[in-house]
Amino acid sequence: MAAGPMKMRATMAGGNTDVRVLMTHPMTTAQSGQPLHFIQNVVVKQNGRTVIEAEISQAVSRNPVFSFRLKGGAKGDKIEVSWLDNKGESNKIETAVA
Amino acid sequence: MINTRRSFIAALGVLFLKPFAALAAWNEQAFGAKSAAEALKTLGAPSPASSKDILIEAPQIAENGAVVPIEISSNIPGTTAIAVLIEKNPFPLAGKFEFKEGALPFVKLNVKIGETSDVRVVATAGGKHFAASTEIKVTIGGCGG
Numbered sequence: 001m002a003a004g005p006m007k008m009r010a011t012m013a014g015g016n017t018d019v020r021v022l023m024t025h026p027m028t029t030a031q032s033g034q035p036l037h038f039i040q041n042v043v044v045k046q047n048g049r050t051v052i053e054a055e056i057s058q059a060v061s062r063n064p065v066f067s068f069r070l071k072g073g074a075k076g077d078k079i080e081v082s083w084l085d086n087k088g089e090s091n092k093i094e095t096a097v098a
Numbered sequence: 099m100i101n102t103r104r105s106f107i108a109a110l111g112v113l114f115l116k117p118f119a120a121l122a123a124w125n126e127q128a129f130g131a132k133s134a135a136e137a138l139k140t141l142g143a144p145s146p147a148s149s150k151d152i153l154i155e156a157p158q159i160a161e162n163g164a165v166v167p168i169e170i171s172s173n174i175p176g177t178t179a180i181a182v183l184i185e186k187n188p189f190p191l192a193g194k195f196e197f198k199e200g201a202l203p204f205v206k207l208n209v210k211i212g213e214t215s216d217v218r219v220v221a222t223a224g225g226k227h228f229a230a231s232t233e234i235k236v237t238i239g240g241c242g243g
Binding site (some may be wrong): 016029030031040041044046049050051052053054055056057058059060061062064065066067068069070071072084 | 122123124125129164165166169184187188189191192193194195196197198199200201202204205206207208209210211212
């Protein structure tokens with residue numbers, strides 16, 4: 001399975017911004033017998049400013065789903081999530097907070 | 099001739115990839131650590147103080163170790179980073195999240211757990227490290243995926 005599209009939902013909840021993002025990615029481990037292929041970096045931006053920087057391992061499940069929470073925020077804020085894997089492949093998605 | 103061209107193209111590729119790799123740091127030493135203790139040492143948090151202000155929500159029993167949902171939040175004021183370690187996995191460090199101004203110290207993710215294991219969460223606040231852990235029993239291991 002190749003790396004593919006992303007899906008994201010960003011909503012206001014209790015005065016904060018909830019971000020839920022899905023990445024299509026095999027996340028294969030060294031134990032699987034397949035070539036090691038996994039996302040290493042995830043970056044979350046709010047209106048162009050980096051708010052979360054994550055480094056992850058092959059222990060994150062296939063087709064990773066993450067939920068994040070941003071302090072405050074407002075409808076219409078632009079949220080961008082991008083990833084980069086160990087083979088140099090990358091993808092990103094942007095959505096407006098609903 | 100073809101060989102020279104290939105190596106030239108390869109060299110070009112390296113030139114283009116390098117700056118990108120430099121932008122995105124990945125702590126190879128910490129992620130390559132084969133024990134949680136070694137990973138924590140590499141992260142500069144060899145002996146975190148245990149804290150009740152780190153909340154871990156996870157199933158006590160995971161039927162499928164390939165997808166175990168874990169929700170983490172820290173109530174420690176000024177939390178700037180959270181690391182997740184699955185003690186019994188071949189490489190315990192599963193992730194490290196840095197929260198900058200504007201982000202709350204909260205993350206929910208799905209992880210693979212090879213066998214019944216303690217999951218340790220280490221939060222960093224004001225240069226100090228705090229930890230909490232919970233045991234997750236796994237019926238079918240999840241590292242084949």
